[in-house]
Structures are given as C-alpha cells and as structure tokens.
Amino acid sequence: MNMTRYKLTGLLAALLLLAGCSQEEETLPNQRNSIVSFLTSTHAPQLISDEAVAESPDENPPFYTAKGNTVYRYISNYYDSGRASRAEVKSGSRVSITFRAYVFSMRNITDSDMPFFTNDPDLEQALYEAGLTPGVWKFEPMELTLGQSGIIKGLELALLGCRQGDEVECYMTYNMAYGDTNFATIPRESAVAIFFTVNGVD
Template sequence: MKRSVISSLFLFAGVFLFVGCAEKEDLFGKQKSTFVSFLEKTHQPRLIPVEDLEPGSREGVYATLGDAVYRYIDVENYYDPDRENKPLVTEDSWVTLTYRAYLFNNTLIRGLPDGGLNENNFASVTPPFYTNDPAFEPYFRMAGLTPGAWDFAPLSVDMRNAGIIKGLRLALVGCREGDRVEAYMTYNMAYGDKTYLYFIPKESPVAVFFSVDKVE
C-alpha cells in the first residue's frame, strides 16, 4: 500500500538557531518547571515521574525524554498486559497518527465532551491550533470554518524524516500501536524562538495529544 505523508505543521518544522544566553536559559528552565508542576499537581490524573513508580503500583506516570519533553501514556494503555506484544515505534518506523496540537498555557486541556458537542458546551472545549481528528470537525464547523477547508486525513509519519519536530520524535519513540499519548514540550523542542505561521508565538511551549493508530 502506498504511504502518503500529509503536509502538516509537524513536517514543516524548520531548523532554529538558539542564542546561548542567560535569558534563554531562564525561559527554558521556567517552562520545564511549569510542566513538572502541572503534571504533578494539576493534570488529571495527577502524575508522578516514572522512576518513582513503586512495584505493583498502577499510578499515572510521566517520562522525561531528553531534558525537555514530558510524555504521559494513558494508564489503560501503559498497564495493558498485552502491550509488549504490540508493534513498537522505533526511529525507523512509519507511524499513522491522529493528533491534536495545542499552545500550552498551564491549564487543563479539555477535549470534546463524552456526550458530543453542542452550543451549550462548545466554550468548554480547548481549541487545538491544528488537528486531524475527525471528531473535531463539528467543533470547527461551529466555529465558522468553511466545510472542507480542514484536512482530517490520517497523518503518516516517516520517523526518518528530518522535518519532524524534535519533541514529537522523542515522544513517539518507545510508544506502541494503540497508545493514547500526551506530549508536553518546551519551545526549543517545538517551533523555536521565531513566530511560526503567524499564529504560534515565538518561544511557545506546546502540547501534542495523539493516538498511535498504526506502526509499520
């Protein structure tokens, strides 16, 4: 079957240069501290570092990848006894994803309500700046998007492609087919220190929620 790579924000991530100055280091450290505080105190469920997990516990955990990407794999996936038998994402894999990308502002990110979207709960949804999740089509339609203007096709990612943003690459490696994942990344793991496509401010921390639909 021919694989198609969907043009998206993930695959247009440019190469950014960073100035090694105290101001950048302070911002980098602040964003990391904010993520850790959010995951351990605000996130639902509250999470602990994976290295602090005690034997036999089924608590929600987050892993620190590199030193600036924080990954949470849904507990139902993480503790699935059959998980180790499912295809693993490696640096050479092709991966099909359904995803939502958000600008992170240290608050809970709320997806679509379980009962469906309507005018009464529309405002409770956290709007992603980009998604290919077809469940969000009614949201964008209610927000005034012209039908057909948004591409909800699956995203096929070649892990060998240098255009994938670094934070997403780090978050993907080690996941398994069927995983539902949240990845939180500092600005230098995402779109860098320049305004990107006019609507992603420079130095923005980013959260990407995705499901690993298929691994080849």
C-alpha cells in the same frame, strides 16, 4: 568620533545579544519546571516520574517519562493488557497518528479547548463552524516515517517507544516545538502540548 560611534554600536549589539541569551537561558528552565510542576500536581491524574515508579506504593502508578529533559510524555493506557505485544515505534518506523496540538498554558486541556492544529475528524465540524476554511487541514491519519518526515523534534521524541494503540499526551518546551518562530496562532516561545493516538506501526 566615528570610532566612538562604532564602539558604542558594537557594545549595544553585544548587550542585546547577551540579553537575548539571558532570556533564553531563563525561559527554558522555567518552562521545564512549570511542566513538571503541572504534571505532578495539577494534571489529572497526578503523575510521578518514571524513575519513581519502583518506589511507589501503588500497583500501577500513572507516570510521565522525560525525553531529553524537554519533552514529557504520558501514556494513558500504559497498563493495558496485551500492550507489550503490540508493535513498537522505533527509529525508521512507519507510523500513523491522529493528533491535536495546543499552545500549553500549564493547565489541564479539556474538550472545550480548541487546538491550533489537528487532523482529528471528531473536531472537523466544530472547526468549520468556528471559521476554519474547508480543505485547509486534512482530517485523516498522518502517515510519517520517524527520522525522515521532518516532524517537530518533540513529537519525534515522544513517539519513540510508543506502541500501536497508545493514547499519549506530550508536553514540550518551545525549542522542541517551533522554537522562537512567530506564527499567527502560536505566541513566540510557547510551550506546546500534543495529544495523539498511535493508529498503526510498521
């Protein structure tokens, strides 16, 4: 009798583990597909992949770059004159950024959307009025060293190759952000969008 109970318990545990793996195997591809669909159809402006730029009839087509097939980056000022001469973010670079982080629901993020985390001083007063406790967040540029600062993997991938002055949108699957960790402000397995400006690169 006890042996049968152990076998049933083991079988149930294996089934639960299999169901968890199956759900993860579905969630990631679904998020990737949804992000690409958003970028190429709903995003303003509509984007093409960086691989399709050479075939585009447009002179300066807006495009996104996929980083590891899980992080998608759009640099809005990519075609600015002089951009190529600005300092580039590389592994080990000391970088200063101003950012806004959002739970991403596969729709355009507007000024009326409030981030779940930010250091943007333009939002400081509005966040205090919405109930943020003063002093909880710092509203000054974030200083970090790529490869040493312990930032989320998706943001690190999105920063690589950016240049000083870049204005960037990055969209990432949940495993590149906070994984399946539960936070009060972030539903489990949420896709995340981070908008950031590269203030400086050393």
